[in-house]
Amino acid sequence: MTEFKMSPFVKWAGGKSQLLDTLIAKLPVQYGRYYEPFIGGGAFLLGLSPKKAAINDTNSVLINIYRQLKENENEVIERLRNLDSVLCDKERYYRLRKKYNEKIMQGCTLDTEVAALMIWLNKHCFNGLYRVNKKGLFNVPWNRREKGNSFDESNLQAIGKYLRDNDILIRNEDFEIFCNQVQAGDFVYFDSPYIPVTETANFTDYTADGFTLADHQRLANLFDVLNDRGVFIMLSNNDTPLVYELYGNKGYKIQSIDVKRLINRNAKKRTGKEVIITNY
Ligand SMILES: C[S@@+](CC[C@H](N)C(=O)[O-])C[C@H]1O[C@@H](n2cnc3c(N)ncnc32)[C@H](O)[C@@H]1O
Incomplete structure (x- = not known):
């Protein structure tokens, strides 16, 4: 343990x-x-x-987070720090939700940017729900909270280390x-x-x-x-x-x-x- x-x-x-x-x-x-x-x-x-x-x-976007944390949790953390450095008002939430969905629609390589965006959206969306439409696009509205960290750095570091230092297979x-x-x-x-x-x-x-x-x-x-x-x-x-x-x-x-x-x-x-x- x-x-x-x-x-x-x-x-x-x-x-x-x-x-x-x-x-x-x-x-x-x-x-x-x-x-x-x-x-x-x-x-x-x-x-x-x-x-x-x-x-x-x-859910390949979810599995991508586990994979990115295992490979490179520090890059995910750095991206989340940048996302959290600006208040999340309505305009910012919907702009970043659109950016995330555009990446998914383009069939982008799942990477640390998508991982960080998904964690950030989960913290700023209504009820912390993950819900997509028929095209697979994330459609949950903003939770109207401008402040608040979207991640716990020690937790992400511990998860990355745990996934790396042990024999953990990740499948999709x-x-x-x-x-x-x-x-x-x-x-x-x-x-x-x-x-x-x-x-x-x-x-x-x-x-x-x-x-x-x-x-x-x-x-x-x-x-x-x-x-x-x-x-x-x-x-x-x-x-x-x-x-x-x-x-x-x-x-x-x-x-x-x-x-x-x-x-x-x-x-x-x-x-x-x-x-x-x-x-x-
Ligand atoms: C009830 S949730 C699991 C909750 C989880 N135990 C937790 O603590 O958060 C069910 C999960 O099953 C996944 N899922 C749905 N259909 C699946 C399938 N055919 N094979 C594998 N996973 C599937 C969903 O993406 C979802 O993340």
Whole structure:
């Protein structure tokens, strides 16, 4: 374990900071490599800091940040310092959002500039949401706060050092392909986009984050395959009937827990129930 307590460099939907202690208490006693196929903001990985890990996400702009921090966190920090040296008023926010989107549209090489811009936008956008339109362009409005640092320098340095000094593989592919390499005795934590609390007809073929009913079925099949392979598996999701259809009556442990929801437009819906499923 590194001494500095690392934490996510972006606020991310489904971030696991509040559940960290619960998840750590449920870890297997011993395991080989730590795998996280849906890394997002990485709260569990950073809280745990395993020496051997593999992380993955289909969001290539997000994965670019992990890669840039691993390669060259000082250049990312320098760019963030420059971004923070000027107050973020409305004009500046929308100008930099446009610049970021132009780089994405041009299919630019993902680099330290895109990494810094994404961290900066995450801190200055409404509710710290990451949301893109159908063209993949970031469309969250400004949070109307002109002041405030968009990063914690010690945290970014610690993350860069952690990713470099340990055996950490970083991938950008679908979760099923990513899990091909998992071996008996390894540990996988699945934190996919969640099943909507109220499953609508829409959910069967389309969701805002692109994770459909078919993907949840694919994930449940993979859970069984990895279980047969002798892998330790933990999975988070909303506590919904579909979860019990997919994972119930198979000998897995399903624990229901109360959670606060950080990102919900309706303040009354900021509490709910989630499950943690394990095969051990
Ligand atoms: C609920 S978030 C993970 C939250 C994360 N545990 C955290 O602490 O921030 C789900 C992530 O899955 C990613 N994702 C969606 N579809 C995917 C797929 N088919 N394969 C891999 N990652 C995917 C999204 O980009 C998103 O970052």
